[in-house]
Amino acid sequence: MTSMQWFNIVLQGVLIGGLYAMFAAGLSLIFGVMRLVNIAHGDLIVLAAYVALVVTQAMGINPLVSLLFVVPIMALVGYALQRGLLNRTLGDDLLPPLLVTFGLSIIIQNGLLELFTADSRRLQAGAIEIQTFELLQGVWVGALPLLQFVIAVAAIAGLQILFYRTALGRAFRATSDDQPVAQLMGLDTRHVFAMAMALSLAVIAIAGVFLAVRTNFDPAIGPARLIFGFEAVIIGGLGSMWGTLAGGVILGVSQAVGAQIDPGWQLLAGHIVFLAILAVRPQGLFPRVSG
Amino acid sequence: MSRVEHATQSSRVGVTLIAVTLIILALAPFWGDRQTLRLLAEVYTFVALASLWNLLAGYAGLVSVGQQAFVGLGGYLLFGLAILLGMHPIAAILIAGPIGALVAIPVAALIFRLRGAYFAIGTWVVAEVFRLLASQITFLGGGSGISLPSGVVVAMAPSRQMREFETYWLALILTVVVLGAIVALLRSRHGLALTAIRDNEMAAQSNGISVWRIKFIVYVITAFGTTMIGALIFLQKLRISPDTAFSVNDWTAFVIFITVIGGIGRVEGPIVGTIVFFVLRQALADLGSLYLLMMGAVAIGVMLWAPKGVWGLIAERFGWQALPLQRRLVLEKEQ
Amino acid sequence: MRDAALLEIKTIDAFYGDFQALFKVSLSIDAGQIIAVIGANGAGKSTLLKTIAGLIHPHRGEILFKGARVTGLPAFDVVRHGIALVPEGRRLFPSLTVEENLLIGGQSGRPGPWSIARVCELFPVLAERRNLPAPALSGGQQQMAAIGRALMANPQLLLCDEISLGLAPIVVRDIYSRLPQIAAEGLSLIIVEQDIAQALRAASHVYCLQEGRVALEGSARDLTRETISAAYFGV
Numbered sequence: 001m002t003s004m005q006w007f008n009i010v011l012q013g014v015l016i017g018g019l020y021a022m023f024a025a026g027l028s029l030i031f032g033v034m035r036l037v038n039i040a041h042g043d044l045i046v047l048a049a050y051v052a053l054v055v056t057q058a059m060g061i062n063p064l065v066s067l068l069f070v071v072p073i074m075a076l077v078g079y080a081l082q083r084g085l086l087n088r089t090l091g092d093d094l095l096p097p098l099l100v101t102f103g104l105s106i107i108i109q110n111g112l113l114e115l116f117t118a119d120s121r122r123l124q125a126g127a128i129e130i131q132t133f134e135l136l137q138g139v140w141v142g143a144l145p146l147l148q149f150v151i152a153v154a155a156i157a158g159l160q161i162l163f164y165r166t167a168l169g170r171a172f173r174a175t176s177d178d179q180p181v182a183q184l185m186g187l188d189t190r191h192v193f194a195m196a197m198a199l200s201l202a203v204i205a206i207a208g209v210f211l212a213v214r215t216n217f218d219p220a221i222g223p224a225r226l227i228f229g230f231e232a233v234i235i236g237g238l239g240s241m242w243g244t245l246a247g248g249v250i251l252g253v254s255q256a257v258g259a260q261i262d263p264g265w266q267l268l269a270g271h272i273v274f275l276a277i278l279a280v281r282p283q284g285l286f287p288r289v290s291g
Numbered sequence: 292m293s294r295v296e297h298a299t300q301s302s303r304v305g306v307t308l309i310a311v312t313l314i315i316l317a318l319a320p321f322w323g324d325r326q327t328l329r330l331l332a333e334v335y336t337f338v339a340l341a342s343l344w345n346l347l348a349g350y351a352g353l354v355s356v357g358q359q360a361f362v363g364l365g366g367y368l369l370f371g372l373a374i375l376l377g378m379h380p381i382a383a384i385l386i387a388g389p390i391g392a393l394v395a396i397p398v399a400a401l402i403f404r405l406r407g408a409y410f411a412i413g414t415w416v417v418a419e420v421f422r423l424l425a426s427q428i429t430f431l432g433g434g435s436g437i438s439l440p441s442g443v444v445v446a447m448a449p450s451r452q453m454r455e456f457e458t459y460w461l462a463l464i465l466t467v468v469v470l471g472a473i474v475a476l477l478r479s480r481h482g483l484a485l486t487a488i489r490d491n492e493m494a495a496q497s498n499g500i501s502v503w504r505i506k507f508i509v510y511v512i513t514a515f516g517t518t519m520i521g522a523l524i525f526l527q528k529l530r531i532s533p534d535t536a537f538s539v540n541d542w543t544a545f546v547i548f549i550t551v552i553g554g555i556g557r558v559e560g561p562i563v564g565t566i567v568f569f570v571l572r573q574a575l576a577d578l579g580s581l582y583l584l585m586m587g588a589v590a591i592g593v594m595l596w597a598p599k600g601v602w603g604l605i606a607e608r609f610g611w612q613a614l615p616l617q618r619r620l621v622l623e624k625e626q
Numbered sequence: 627m628r629d630a631a632l633l634e635i636k637t638i639d640a641f642y643g644d645f646q647a648l649f650k651v652s653l654s655i656d657a658g659q660i661i662a663v664i665g666a667n668g669a670g671k672s673t674l675l676k677t678i679a680g681l682i683h684p685h686r687g688e689i690l691f692k693g694a695r696v697t698g699l700p701a702f703d704v705v706r707h708g709i710a711l712v713p714e715g716r717r718l719f720p721s722l723t724v725e726e727n728l729l730i731g732g733q734s735g736r737p738g739p740w741s742i743a744r745v746c747e748l749f750p751v752l753a754e755r756r757n758l759p760a761p762a763l764s765g766g767q768q769q770m771a772a773i774g775r776a777l778m779a780n781p782q783l784l785l786c787d788e789i790s791l792g793l794a795p796i797v798v799r800d801i802y803s804r805l806p807q808i809a810a811e812g813l814s815l816i817i818v819e820q821d822i823a824q825a826l827r828a829a830s831h832v833y834c835l836q837e838g839r840v841a842l843e844g845s846a847r848d849l850t851r852e853t854i855s856a857a858y859f860g861v
Contacts, residue, residue, distance in 0.1 A: 037408030039356070088595055094407050098354050099551055099594050106544050106587040110580035170730050173721040180681055181717045183701035184710070186734025186779065223539065227419060230412045234405070268423045271416055275401060278413075282404040 004138050009256050011135075015145040017252030018152030019214070021245040022207040023229030024236070025156055026200035028244055031233075033172045033196040034090060036097050040105035042226030044201060047108055048074050048208025049123075049217050050116060056123060063123040063213050071205040078201030082194040090193070105222065112219035120216040129213070148210045152248075155203055156241050162199075163241075172196055224267075231274040237284025246286055293622045297478055298615040305613030316463060320456045328459045329527070334569055335466040336524050340542065341549045341561030343516045346473055349556035350485045351509040352492060354407075357414025359543050360398075360421045361391050361514045363536030365521025367425055370531050373443040374431070380447055381461065384522040391518025395511045403507065415539075422537035436532025444529065458527055465523055469516045474558060476512070477616055481505065489556055540583065548590040554600025559613045563602040630693055632657045632814050633678070633709075633783055638687030638697075640670075640677045647673040648684070649838045655783070655831075660805070660815045662829035662846070664822055666858060669835040671818040672714050675785045678816070679711040680704035691783070706734045710781035714788045714818075716772040718760035724771050725756040731778030738780025739811055745774035748804055766797035773801070773808075783814045790821045802828055822854065836860045 027041050038044070051073055055066040085104075089096040131143035163169040175182040175192045182189055211217060211225070228251060236247025251270050258269020277285070298306075319331060340358070348354045365387045372383040402413040426434040448454045476482050484505055487495040496502045521542075525531050535541070545568065553564020568586075575582055597604055605611060631654040640648040647670045655661050663671050676682045678689060680701035689697045691707055699707075710731075718727050728742050746753035749770040755763060763771060769789050776784060790798040798821065805828055809815060819825035826832065826846045834842035834857040842849070842857035 037412065039408070039411070085591075085595075094352070095348070095354060095555065096594050096598065098408050098411055099547065100591050102356060102544075102547060103587040103591040103594070106540075107584050107591075110584040110587070113580045114584070167729070167733070170722060170726055171733065173726075174719045174730050177719040177721050178717055180701070181713055181719070182730075183681070184679060184705060184713065185730050185775075186702050186705045187730075188700070188702045223415070224419075227412065227416055230409070231416070234409070264423075264427055268420065268427075271420045271423070274416065275420070278401055278404055 008139060009260050010253050011139065011141060012145070013253030013256030014249050015141070015149045015252070016256070017232075017249030018149035018245070019207060019210055019248070020228045020232045020251050021248030022152045022155055022203060022210075023225050024232035024244045024248055025159060025241065026203040026207070027226075027229045028233045028238070028241070029159065029203070030196060030200050032239065033176045034193050035176075036086065036090065037101070038086075038200075039098065039101040039226065040108055040222075041101075041204070041229060042224065043105045043108040043112075043222030044074070045204050045208045045211060045225045046112065046217060046219060046222040047077075048201075048205045049121075049212035050112055050219075051205075052123060052209045052212050053116075053121060063125050063209055064128075067206060067209050070209055071202050074201040074205035074208075075198040078204075079194045079198040081201075082197035083190060086197065087190050087193055105226075109219050109222060116219065118218055118220070120218050121212070122216050123209075123212040125213045144213065148214070151206065151210075153245065155206060156245050159199075159203070160241050168195065228270070231270065234284055235274055235277050237287030239288035240284075240286050243284060243286035243288070247284065250285075293620055295618050296621050297617055299612050299617050301609075301611040302613065302615040302617070305611070306615060309613065313463075313467065317460070320459060325455060328455055330569075332459050332462040332527060334565055335462045336520055336527075337546065337549060337568070338562055338565045339466040339469045339520045340517065340546050341553070341565055342470055342473055342558070343513045343520070344546050345550045345555060345558070345561045346476075347509060347513045349550065349560070350477075350489045351506045352488060353506055353510060354411045355414040356411050356539070356543050356547070357416070357418035358513075358517050358546065359537045359539055359541070360414070360418035361395070361517035362521035362524065362542040363418070363421055363425065363533070364391055364394060365518035365523075366525030366528075366531045366536045367428075367431060368518065369522040369525055370431055370437065370439065374437075374440060380443060380526050381457075384461070384465075384519055384526065387522040388515045388519040391521075392511050392515040394518075395514030398514075399507055399510045403503070403510075418537055418539070422533045425533040425536060432532060434533060436530060436535070438530045439526075458523075462523055462527070465519060469520070470558075472512075472516070474614055474616065477558065481508070483618070485509065544583065545586070548586045550600075551590045552586075552593050552600055554602035554604075554606075555598075557600075557602055557606065558616060559606070560600050560602045562613075563605075564600065567601060631655060631690075632659075632692060633816075634688075634690040635674075635678070636688045636690070638677060638684040638689065640673055640682055640684045642673055642682070647838050648677065650687070651835070651838070651840055653833055653840070655814050655816060657782070657814055658809065658812050659831065660809055660817065660829045661831040661833065662817045662819055662825035663833045663835060664819055664825050664854075664858065665835035665841075667820075668837075670838040671835055672787055673838075674835070675711060675787050675816065675818055678704075678785060679709060681711075702734075705779050705781070706736065708736065708780075708782040709785065710776040710779040710783070711785040712772050712776045712787060712789060714791065716765075716768045718763075718768055718771055718775070720759065720761050723757050723759055724752055724763065727760055727771055727775050728752075728756075728778050731775035732780075734779050736780040740777045740780050742778070745777055748777075748807060749774055766793050766801065769793060769797075769801060777808065781813065783816070784808065786815060786817045788818055788820060790819060790824060798824060822858075834858055 023045060030036050030038055048070055052063055052066045052070045055069050056063050089100045125144065128143050132140045135141045163172060171187050171192050174185065175187060175189050179189050232247035232251050233244055235250050236243035254273040255266050255270040259266035319328060344358055368387040368390055369380060369383045372378040373380050398417055402410060402417060405413040431437055448457055484500045487500060488502055492502060549564035549568045550561050552567055554560030593600060633655045635651060635653040637650040637652050638648055639646065639650065651674060663674060665671050673682060677684055680699050683698045688695065691709060696704055696707055728745055751767055752771055752774060789801060802824055817825060817828060829846050832844060832846050832849060833840055834854060836857060842853065
């Protein structure tokens with residue numbers, strides 16, 4: 001293997017890392033605002049993929065265009081889900097949110113199984129899928145993976161801006177800091193949490209559509225996406241969006257390198273890197289809060 | 292002088308009922324047919340798995356969605372020891388326990404760095420790693436799995452009927468041992484600490500209880516039991532593959548739903564939950580994924596509106612206890 | 627005929643968890659008035675303010691604000707009616723800067739004279755520190771920021787819960803010296819204080835709570851030290 005070939009492999013890993021970072025961004029947003037870890041997170045990504053399937057088939061449009069519909073639909077689902085169900089689980093006890101979101105995960109998986117069967121699906125994005133161009137001399141990159149990476153970075157940047165420069169972001173941070181006092185400011189915390197979930201699902205929607213175009217999907221692949229997102233968050237460090245991007249990239253590269261060594265080692269390589277970081281630097285590589 | 296008494300009137304009734312039931316169940320090979328024995332053995336293994344999960348989550352506050360790691364480990368240990376070392380299956384099952392505990396020690400050291408829900412996902416990652424590693428072990432079938440060689444099966448007993456009886460009794464005995472160990476643990480001083488942790492972890496810690504150490508010990512003990520039960524399960528199935536060994540649906544989803552519906556944090560909960568689960572399953576038969584969906588919805592409903600589960604509701608309403616686990620200080624008068 | 631009181635509390639019972647903290651407490655305050663609520667620790671002063679603010683809902687009794695029933699309204703609704711609480715212990719949002727804390731104080735969008743500029747006029751030290759994270763401020767500065775944050779809601783009634791707590795006397799005097807500027811706009815204040823002398827200087831009317839009940843009520847000028855001590859300690 002030449003160094004150029006290795007470079008290409010690492011590059012592919014970086015690009016898919018962007019997708020993993022998007023899986024992770026929604027997860028860490030929710031944890032940051034309401035200390036909730038949504039076990040159904042990965043299954044919601046798959047749900048978004050199926051929503052995209054339905055929309056593209058019903059309207060005959062390109063999956064990337066379907067984003068215009070899938071994002072608002074998933075955002076609404078997120079708002080309703082939080083307001084209708086998950087708000088009731090928030091509190092000091094750690095069991096209810098965990099067990100309810102786990103139950104939700106099983107429900108979504110089996111619901112999708114009933115509706116769509118276990119058949120593997122994939123969405124066609126058309127010409128863009130085969131387009132490649134030369135990034136550097138001798139280094140070719142696919143247009144779709146590159147677009148996906150750019151959008152992932154943009155999404156994360158967007159979340160940063162929203163969190164730190166808008167009134168909604170202030171509301172998120174204040175509610176996360178001190179719920180009762182946030183209410184004294186006139187914030188309806190039920191609404192704030194629901195907005196956070198809506199936002200998380202909007203990001204999930206983007207990730208889901210890209211997942212659907214990039215790989216074969218079926219109702220059972222949700223948990224693996226949750227795990228990738230989770231590993232990206234832990235590798236990168238809690239509380240830092242850019243850390244999450246770094247975590248996603250590291251995970252993606254580990255998997256790409258592992259796959260090169262032996263195809264069966266692709267996933268294992270990622271898990272091993274994750275466990276290694278957990279062992280030697282459990283706070284992650286770029287934690288916002290140190291220690 | 293004073294002493295601590297564990298029994299209550301209802302628990303005396305409960306213990307008697309349980310003893311009678313156990314005798315009837317032990318004699319099942321003489322009154323039940325093959326299908327009944329298989330069903331009962333399945334019930335026992337779920338009672339055991341759910342009780343162990345309940346100990347971990349309901350008492351120690353460690354919610355694991357990765358116990359399938361140890362179920363699968365037990366299964367693969369059975370197959371590995373029997374096939375490679377020619378060990379008798381029952382011996383393999385008994386050895387699987389301590390091995391599972393040993394494996395659990397470094398695993399716990401790693402994942403205890405995570406808290407709460409992140410801990411839960413960490414357990415899932417560990418299970419995934421075990422599954423992927425199992426797929427790499429070619430002499431145990433790799434990704435497609437392997438059946439238990441007939442030589443090993445015959446080593447258990449010469450006739451199929453004897454083997455079925457043996458497996459059945461083994462399941463009953465192991466489950467009773469697991470439950471007995473859990474009750475004994477809860478009656479001990481460590482059990483008092485565990486119940487304190489269950490009720491209020493921070494208060495327990497400020498009372499000098501080393502919460503971390505107890506959680507660690509409970510995690511290892513639970514792994515011990517789960518691994519042994521896992522070995523037993525795959526002795527019954529006679530075939531193993533990475534996907535069945537480490538299935539989240541079979542060994543975690545059902546177990547969690549059983550415990551939640553039956554009642555978390557009480558020993559009787561998993562037993563009641565298993566009964567409810569199997570009654571529903573027999574009644575609703577082949578609904579497949581719809582059944583899982585319904586169980587999930589019911590579990591969510593219970594979690595939100597009746598968090599103490601079926602047994603919890605009953606116990607609170609009537610003040611019952613099936614097992615002697617209360618602690619009452621009895622003061623004896625001095626003459 | 628006397629105008630209807632701005633705030634009227636009629637015989638409320640309030641609980642803090644399982645523990646009853648207020649027993650048949652009644653209180654009223656007029657527009658532009660400053661009243662003080664004093665009492666020993668655990669007398670129920672903070673619970674009273676939290677109940678008015680909507681963080682706690684009374685089990686019995688009524689709270690009327692500008693003639694409208696606000697009993698049992700959630701806190702985020704109460705502030706929109708025009709009641710703002712400066713919570714005990716300041717409780718600025720640690721993830722936000724001073725300016726962001728003030729901005730979020732105005733989240734409820736009530737119109738009025740208070741703005742960041744006005745607050746910084748009142749407390750100039752905040753202007754210099756507006757971009758610092760809230761925890762970087764000293765105790766006294768945090769208290770000023772907390773008061774400013776509550777003012778940003780443009781309330782008609784400001785509730786101050788133990789603003790002297792943990793602060794040096796000179797800092798306390800500094801903060802209290804600015805209260806007249808706040809009241810000059812027509813704002814009414816209810817001040818909960820451990821520092822009785824300070825409370826009597828600032829307020830025109832005093833309520834003394836003892837174990838959840840109003841033990842004494844009167845104008846600040848008329849009450850003697852002896853009467854107050856007796857009520858305070860319940861002797």
